[in-house]
Amino acid sequence: MQQADIDGFYADPSQIDPEEYLLLDLYFECSGDPRSAAAHLCSEQSTAQWSRVGVAEDYRPRFAAKVIDLVVEGRRATTSYPLDPPVAGPVSACRVRIAHPHANFGPRLANMLSAVLGEGAFFAPGIPIVKLLDIQFPSAFLAQFQGPQFGIDGLRQLWNVHARPFFFGVIKPNIGLPPGPFAELAEQAWLGGLDIAKDDEMLADPDWSPLADRSALLGAARQRAEQATGETKVYLANITDEVDRLAELHDLAVANGANAVMLNALPVGLSAVRMLRRHARVPLVAHFPFIAAMSRLPNFGVHTRVLTKLQRLAGCDVIIMPGFGSRMMTSEAEVLENVAACTAPMGPIRPALPVPGGSDSAATLEAVHRHIGHADFGFVPGRGVFGHPGGPRDGAASLRQAWDAIARGLSVAEHARNQPALRAALERFG
Amino acid sequence: MQQADIDGFYADPSQIDPEEYLLLDLYFECSGDPRSAAAHLCSEQSTAQWSRVGVAEDYRPRFAAKVIDLVVEGRRATTSYPLDPPVAGPVSACRVRIAHPHANFGPRLANMLSAVLGEGAFFAPGIPIVKLLDIQFPSAFLAQFQGPQFGIDGLRQLWNVHARPFFFGVIKPNIGLPPGPFAELAEQAWLGGLDIAKDDEMLADPDWSPLADRSALLGAARQRAEQATGETKVYLANITDEVDRLAELHDLAVANGANAVMLNALPVGLSAVRMLRRHARVPLVAHFPFIAAMSRLPNFGVHTRVLTKLQRLAGCDVIIMPGFGSRMMTSEAEVLENVAACTAPMGPIRPALPVPGGSDSAATLEAVHRHIGHADFGFVPGRGVFGHPGGPRDGAASLRQAWDAIARGLSVAEHARNQPALRAALERFG
Structure with missing residues (x-):
């Protein structure tokens, strides 16, 4: 992604409607630029191609998952765990908070799992190590579930x-x-x-x-x-x-x-x-x-x-x-x-x-x-x-x-x- | 488990009816005796208490998962991956083949997953690191599934x-x-x-x-x-x-x-x-x-x-x-x-x-x-x-x-x- 493309996957927390987003906290390790890696993490879990060829449009404002906080916690000489194929060189250890628009899939568990624990999280370019640490739901989303009966x-x-x-x-x-x-x-x-x-x-x-x-x-x-x-x-x-x-x-x-x-x-x-x-x-x-x-x-x-x-x-x-x-x-x-x-x-x-x-x-x-x-x-x-x-x-x-x-x-x-x-x-x- | 208890979770491959068992290949790392650890792996995934108190009975011959091959591949100074809580000291890296009696649960995917990827595999005493590498099914088991339609x-x-x-x-x-x-x-x-x-x-x-x-x-x-x-x-x-x-x-x-x-x-x-x-x-x-x-x-x-x-x-x-x-x-x-x-x-x-x-x-x-x-x-x-x-x-x-x-x-x-x-x-x- 170019710099301008990356910017489309970032938002100021004050600019988004909290009722429209799930909040995801993730740990990840990336070999390249953390800011770019976090944008890819959002892109892959939402809109990986946000316009048709030759059409001036942008689906990111409404449909993109967006980084609302990114902290680079440190550098490591290698990934936490050796992988096959191996990942060369040093990596950055990062924490990210992502706002993910739940209207992309609606109040459905199978679809939510696909979005937050799918190809988007685990196959984002440059992010071989990732863990979904926490998830928070707005009341508009929770209201569509029954939860425990007793x-x-x-x-x-x-x-x-x-x-x-x-x-x-x-x-x-x-x-x-x-x-x-x-x-x-x-x-x-x-x-x-x-x-x-x-x-x-x-x-x-x-x-x-x-x-x-x-x-x-x-x-x-x-x-x-x-x-x-x-x-x-x-x-x-x-x-x-x-x-x-x-x-x-x-x-x-x-x-x-x-x-x-x-x-x-x-x-x-x-x-x-x-x-x-x-x-x-x-x-x-x-x-x-x-x-x-x-x-x-x-x-x-x-x-x-x-x-x-x-x-x-x-x-x-x-x-x-x-x-x-x-x-x-x-x-x-x-x-x-x-x-x-x-x-x-x-x-x-x-x-x-x-x-x-x-x-x-x-x-x-x-x-x-x-x-x-x-x-x-x-x-x-x-x-x-x-x-x-x-x-x-x-x-x-x-x-x-x-x-x-x-x-x-x-x-x-x-x-x-x-x-x-x-x-x-x-x-x-x- | 005592030595005699451990023996109840081992079998010679020639002594079991292959139609009655799934074959599981696992990698594991254990801190204690590999033979005992592999027995626990079987016990926890099948019959963890094989008799009533005060009753002379033994449910292992029919219901126990059984080790039919165990290879200690080597010793490692620590587990492959650091864990929390940490596992102290050296571990043995092992491969095991287990024969698991499918009549314990029948031709049901949810129950099979519970047996082979459940508490038995992941909480066997002394085995913090484990991976289910392969599974093989006998034809008597396969015959109860439709498989692909086309x-x-x-x-x-x-x-x-x-x-x-x-x-x-x-x-x-x-x-x-x-x-x-x-x-x-x-x-x-x-x-x-x-x-x-x-x-x-x-x-x-x-x-x-x-x-x-x-x-x-x-x-x-x-x-x-x-x-x-x-x-x-x-x-x-x-x-x-x-x-x-x-x-x-x-x-x-x-x-x-x-x-x-x-x-x-x-x-x-x-x-x-x-x-x-x-x-x-x-x-x-x-x-x-x-x-x-x-x-x-x-x-x-x-x-x-x-x-x-x-x-x-x-x-x-x-x-x-x-x-x-x-x-x-x-x-x-x-x-x-x-x-x-x-x-x-x-x-x-x-x-x-x-x-x-x-x-x-x-x-x-x-x-x-x-x-x-x-x-x-x-x-x-x-x-x-x-x-x-x-x-x-x-x-x-x-x-x-x-x-x-x-x-x-x-x-x-x-x-x-x-x-x-x-x-x-x-x-x-x-």
Whole structure:
């Protein structure tokens, strides 16, 4: 591009109508002039040829993505990561804020992904390394999405869980166990104090555990557990499947007594999540497979907070995400950014319940609560409940006992002295 | 895991029924013992707790993913890429082949993605760096997918294009131009010799170019061009949208005269592509937004060939992919691997037409043809047709003229002396 062409992809923030643009924050590394590179980043994601040959016209004022801030953070001898084909010589490390006109595609998730994470971002000339760090939506755009049906307040009313975290448990053995014993394990956990017994994200509707059979047994067990405990109990059925089966599986599971459904958001696609949101009568829970493949590296891909925001926008009431601890290979700061992406104000879109998970048990509850700083979260052990040496009833009880200590300002370890289920959990998992 | 536990995730290749397993090839870097790490990789992607507490049972023989080959390629002082949180100390660089039992999830794309690119692959203890390099499917699994409806031979018959590449062109200006002049540009390109005039992957159904209006005008222009030239002409309508609109938009576009439809495969989701395949009456074309975010780094994420295979399995007749040349930041070897993933034998699944694209024009056709080594491919310039100084008619003609030279074994540059459209293309784009 010539200098005059580059100028067409820059704007002063005060000159654009904020309701008409998404704001994109990106990190990139470029080998040439950063100002030119950022213009290419905008050109490729919007109007790469802004006039017909021989016609005096310019589609950039209305349709171009525009740089509204560019900071060159430094120079590096090479790109952050070696590439094939290799990129020679020094690069500039830059941060850019781009205003992208959403009328180019409208309030559609699949088209928004194509524009902000497509050829424009990843094949802009001279920019081999790029990461979409954040996205912000104006209220005019948000108003065209439903977002979560219940939100955190709605979930607390619906499930009668107040002033404490929601206790989820992943029923295990997760793969292979037939529906009968699977339901028995869940019932024991509910009796012990679990709120939400859930299918593993890899357990859906296989021949050896058909959702019809499993949800019927779990639905009945749930109702028995509710009668026995006087508490609301939840069976979270994983209905992840081909997208044209989602509504049917939702209806089947709910008719059988499931009172929440789970989708693996990226594997089914964010747009399919939104489709199911229009149909769903129960809370919608998202799980995180596939996301790490595009988000783990600090300087490439897309930041998890962007995908958390998009899952919330698509309508997920609950977002399960990689949590604290070395096992989940995610920094504490990043977990907290994703928790905030669930709960921070987002125009008319309700908050989603964040569920940071990974190798949790009664032994980790206090630390998770301390990291988050409040009780508006879900806690989701697997083996911490279903691998408890006393069985799932004790496993679930150990969570409630740990919370009792935390809520009363007591040491969990000291409280465990008189609570055998908690003591056994700390001994096994602590 | 104890040593005996680890053994349960290993198998001799001769002992497993190849029809019951997907084969996964992965690269990984681990900080501990590679044999234990590979077992965890299998455990996390299948049965992470293979027995109930207190019950003598073992779900691994039937349900475990199993290591059938493990090679430690070397030791590295650190991981290939710095991570946050950082991984201390030396790591082993390994290649592993895993046999994953597909009955765990069945012939479902969303569930397969969850199993092979989910928590199992990316959160296996001790494996912070991992890339899924390849996937192979047994015929029992493939038989449950439709694959491409037409395949390359079907496309040649349908569109009457024989013994040469298919000439696509991305109508430009891609974003902003109203349907009337947009259709005029396409008509000129068809008259000049273009086979397939296509919407840009970011142009779908916005207010300023509704698909209804655009497809009606393009459909009519296409029929005029067919009458004028005696050739079959194709309008490829981009119907990428929310998944519950895909069938409706397909029907609308086809009724108006579009004779192929395009989806951005990852943004709509592979499962939505498969859903549309069941419905589609015209060839289905996939475009590549979002894929680079998870595939560019040599040692992390998922190799593009895996996603090419999955797009073919989902039913795409044509797969547009990053092509040759520095602009597309993809090695020649990787482009060729993706071309092969489209055309190599795949049980009952028909071949897809590979379309490696990126900044092409008459000036690059000879090199692309030489790289690929045959004419079973699509060629997809944008500005090379619609930015040609003589306009899109000359732009399209320049492609056909370049091919005439190649087919006759002549130098394209020498042939251009008597072909003004080709000469102008080489001068502008060469």
